[in-house]
Amino acid sequence: xxxxxxxxxxxxxxxxxxxxxxxxxxxxxxxxxxxxxxxxxxxxxxxxxxxxxxxxxxxxxxxxxxxxxxxxxxxxxxxxxxxxxxxxxxxxxxxxxxxxxxxxxxxxxxxxxxxxxxxxxxx
Numbered sequence: 001x002x003x004x005x006x007x008x009x010x011x012x013x014x015x016x017x018x019x020x021x022x023x024x025x026x027x028x029x030x031x032x033x034x035x036x037x038x039x040x041x042x043x044x045x046x047x048x049x050x051x052x053x054x055x056x057x058x059x060x061x062x063x064x065x066x067x068x069x070x071x072x073x074x075x076x077x078x079x080x081x082x083x084x085x086x087x088x089x090x091x092x093x094x095x096x097x098x099x100x101x102x103x104x105x106x107x108x109x110x111x112x113x114x115x116x117x118x119x120x121x122x123x
Contacts, residue, residue: 002028002112006095009117012085018119020080022095024112030073033103035110036080038091038119045094049080050103058103063089085121092116 008020022034035050035058049069050058057069068081078095094117096110104110 002097004095004097004112004114006093006114006117008079009093009119011120011122014086014121014123016085016121017081017083018085020082020093020095020117020119022078022080022114024076024078024097027073027076028097028099029071029076029078031099031101033098033101033110034069034071034078035096035098035103036069036078037094037096037107037113038089039094039116040091045107047105047107048093051078052103053101056103082119085119087121087123090119090121092118 005023033052035047037045037047039045048060048063051069066084071078094114096113098110
């Protein structure tokens with residue numbers, strides 16, 4: 001079992017920024033697709049960004065131009081820089097890892113997932 005630890009969530013006003021981080025053990029980050037998902041109150045967990053082992057980036061339309069995903073293989077971390085935050089970005093944010101390197105669109109397709117960090121954006 002791989003334990004992922006998210007950090008960096010918090011409360012911010014609209015227009016502000018936050019940086020989320022996902023830490024993983026060993027060298028799994030370098031050989032995996034890592035995705036960031038979010039879940040507002042309700043059943044849907046949406047993928048907002050993902051980064052493949054060779055650095056391909058994927059973003060949901062709702063966050064393009066505002067969120068940036070990046071990784072540091074040496075530190076085994078993946079970050080999500082969130083800028084120009086909106087109240088509709090309020091959600092629990094989760095990272096997930098797919099060790100086969102495939103960036104799946106859905107949460108349940110990823111092998112490992114974290115417990116989440118809350119982001120709240122006030123207007």
